[in-house]
Amino acid sequence: MQKPRKPPLQLLSFLLSITLFSPSPLILAAPAFDSSLPSDSLQLLAFKSQADLGNSLRFSLNKPVDHCHWQGVKCFQGKVVRLVLQGFGLAGVFGPNTLTRLDQLRVLSLQNNSLTGPIPNLSGLVNLKSLFLHHNSFSGYFPPSIPSLHRLRTLDLSYNNLTGPILPGLTRLLRLYSLRLEWNRFNGTVPPLNQSSLHIFNVSRNSLTGAVPVTVILSRFETSSFSWNPGLCGEIIHKECNSRLPFFGSSEAASPPAVLGQNDLTQGVVLPPPSPKKHKRITVILGFSVGVLVLIGSLLCFVAAIKKQGKQRVPTPTMDSDSSAIAVMRVEEEKELEGKVKKMEGIQVGKSGSLVFCTGEAQIYSLEQLMRASAEMLGRGTIGTTYRAVLDNRMIVGVKRLDAGKTAITSREIFEQHMESVGGLRHPNLVPLRAYFQAKEERLLIYDYQPNGSVSSLIHGSRSTRAKPLHWTSCLKIAEEVAQGLAYIHQASKLVHGNLKSSNVLLGTDFEACLTDYCLAALADCSSDPDSASYRAPEIRESSIRATSKSDVYAFGILLLELLTGKHPSQHPILIPADLPNWVRSVREEDGGEETWLAMLVEVATACSLTSPEQRPTMWEVFKMIQEIKKTVTMEAASTGLSLSY
Known part of the structure; x- marks a missing residue:
């Protein structure tokens, strides 16, 4: 029997080059379009050419071309501000340099399609607030451009095939409201997220490992937000960490997870234990008076009861992914400051002795810890002195001690009512009041520490x-x-x-x-x-x-x-x-x-x-x-x- 002829060497090399170096599926070059079209039209057409292999999108090229009337497109003054193409059966790829120059885009939703390949560089979407890419087949690593989208409030990458670590740069997204990353193959550790704006969070069904950082915000979420990650451990999910896990890198006994302050997290820095040789700072015991120190002794009996109090947790949303996305998008539209500022409603107040936590803040430190803190005076102001206080769990807070000689004499009840109103204010451009304390003439206000001065x-x-x-x-x-x-x-x-x-x-x-x-x-x-x-x-x-x-x-x-x-x-x-x-x-x-x-x-x-x-x-x-x-x-x-x- 005659043996089959071998293909020429040149052809074999060509076939190997396609197999080894071409993306899967093969990304075809975008067809050439009329360069006289508006830039946003060209971006949409370039996206369609690579993502819509089944020709589901009816983008009309009839003259004059008006992309603002195409399917799923919403414009303002001729610029695309919203693109919602969910459930169109798109089965290609989200190609690079497609959609990524829509610099006025606020909402991008490609959910419930069959898009494959990596998520491209999105750093050009400088005004993006909501990104819905869930229920696709995206692969590759967590998009490195995401942390640069400083206006991003909603991010949903769930139900894909993404892998690699969840980028710690997410802590820089200070307006983040919803983060859903469940049902992927992410590994590594959970970033120490602590944005006060974060209300929806889910990293379940991944391959995450190590201790979940004990932050004010992560402590609020149910254990179901972290479930089906066998390698996760720590206080938040009620699972003791094994010191021999690779996360710790040694056989030494594992130390309990540190409680991190919001500003430590966004800087990505964990403070080392204070060194007297390196920093000669005056340790100030924030009692400030004999009366307060005496009060501390009477309050210590409450500590045991305080520790038994359960953490306030945000319930994990039970709605399905589609209705959740619609609800979040509706929330985003209603979040605009214009005429829709949130009205203050029933402020929940939790007490730790006489240390009062505002607006449902998690009680992550006690009055005793606050009084033991080492402090550095930052300056004297109109009504008091401000300190930078480092607690024994290495959390940093800003403490203002009100000057009794400069503040008006008000009753305990009036002071509490006023602080509850002030403590209910939450906005990206306000330093949040987390807690306050009063005893006789001593009054302390506890804020997030701001590291970059005035x-x-x-x-x-x-x-x-x-x-x-x-x-x-x-x-x-x-x-x-x-x-x-x-x-x-x-x-x-x-x-x-x-x-x-x-x-x-x-x-x-x-x-x-x-x-x-x-x-x-x-x-x-x-x-x-x-x-x-x-x-x-x-x-x-x-x-x-x-x-x-x-x-x-x-x-x-x-x-x-x-x-x-x-x-x-x-x-x-x-x-x-x-x-x-x-x-x-x-x-x-x-x-x-x-x-x-x-x-x-x-x-x-x-x-x-x-x-x-x-x-x-x-x-x-x-x-x-x-x-x-x-x-x-x-x-x-x-x-x-x-x-x-x-």
């Missing part, structure tokens, strides 16, 4: 450096974030900040502007504080008159001028409004090209700092003005080919 130190630097105005994009970013935080306070609670100044605007872990000391002016007389005097509106400069929302607006106008000029308000000259633009320009010594945005921001500052409170805009109106300025500047930059980073 806007005041950012603007004015140290005494050895000359104050210099911030870059205009930084001015715009900080102004927008402060305005948004103030607008939230005014609308959500009907409270006021009352003591806005650059030293009371801290920089968070992602250098976002966060208000602190808000709503405390009701407890203190700030009129004698020289640092606050320049921010006080004319109508409240007498100590007997309380701050209002319009006096907050005035303070914001002064702060905005401080941002623009780099000069403390005490150095601002007395000028009529018409002269303000010239003064700001002369101080900034600009190279040119900033006339438009500078004039608009000065106009906002002028409107805010008018003498008559009735003539000032509301904080919500100020926030919308700044958004319009940002939009105008961004459009102008785009027309000249510039790329702005805020």
Whole structure:
């Protein structure tokens, strides 16, 4: 019998190259389209060419091409802001450079299809808020571009074939509301997520190992959120960790998982035990008085009972994946600040002795631990002294000790009611109040520690450096974030900040502007504080008159001028409004090209700092003005080919 002929060597090499180096399935080059089409049209067509092998999507090319009327597409001013293609039977791949240049896209849903291959680089989707890719057949590692999507609130990659570790960079997504990663093949450890915004979480049915980090937020979820990961252990899932597991890397006895603070997590740093040789810091026992120390002894008897209290947990959603996605998308649409600020409802308060945790916060430390903490004084303010406190479980918190001589004398009940209202405020641009304590004249407020200092130190630097105005994009970013935080306070609670100044605007872990000391002016007389005097509106400069929302607006106008000029308000000259633009320009010594945005921001500052409170805009109106300025500047930059980073 004649032997079959061997294929030529060249052909064999070609076949091997396809087998060894081509993706599976084979990704075909996207067909060429009319380059005169809008950019968003080209992106959608490129996606269809690789993902829609069954030609399910009816994207019409009839002239004129209008992608805004295609299936699943929603536009705003001609730009795609929403693309929902769920359940279309898409059976190709999500190719690179397809959809990834839709820079105005807010919602992307490709759920319930049969897409394969890796998830491409999504870093170009800078405005993306919701990403639904669940119930497909995606493979490869966790998309490394996801942690760069800082506006992302909803991420669902469940029911795929993804593998590798879950990226710890997810801790940088400070607005994350929903994270679903179940039914994949992820390995490695659970990231120490601690974003206060996180309400939906599931990593079940993977191959995760090691101790689940004991963080404030992860402690709230049921064990079902972590189930079917045989290698997971730790306090949260009620399973003792074996010291011989590879996670620990040694045969030494495993130490209990550390309780990590929110700011430690977003920085990805676990503090080592304090070393007296390396850091000579004064250890301050936060009792501050003999009376409090005596009180501690009487409270120790409560510790045993406190430890028996069950953790408050967020129930795992029982709805199916499709209805869950629809519900989350609806939540996202309702989350916009405009006119839909959440009303405060029944604040749950848990007590650990006289240490009161606000808004259902998990009771992860006791009064005894707080009193044993080593502390470093950060500064003295209008109504008290602020400390950086390191607890014995290495958690870091910020503690403000109210000065009894500067705060108004209020009853225990009135103080508690006010703190419950303040503790109920939660917004990305507010430093959250986690707990408080009072005994006789001793009152402590416990906040998240913010590691990057204040806007005041950012603007004015140290005494050895000359104050210099911030870059205009930084001015715009900080102004927008402060305005948004103030607008939230005014609308959500009907409270006021009352003591806005650059030293009371801290920089968070992602250098976002966060208000602190808000709503405390009701407890203190700030009129004698020289640092606050320049921010006080004319109508409240007498100590007997309380701050209002319009006096907050005035303070914001002064702060905005401080941002623009780099000069403390005490150095601002007395000028009529018409002269303000010239003064700001002369101080900034600009190279040119900033006339438009500078004039608009000065106009906002002028409107805010008018003498008559009735003539000032509301904080919500100020926030919308700044958004319009940002939009105008961004459009102008785009027309000249510039790329702005805020």
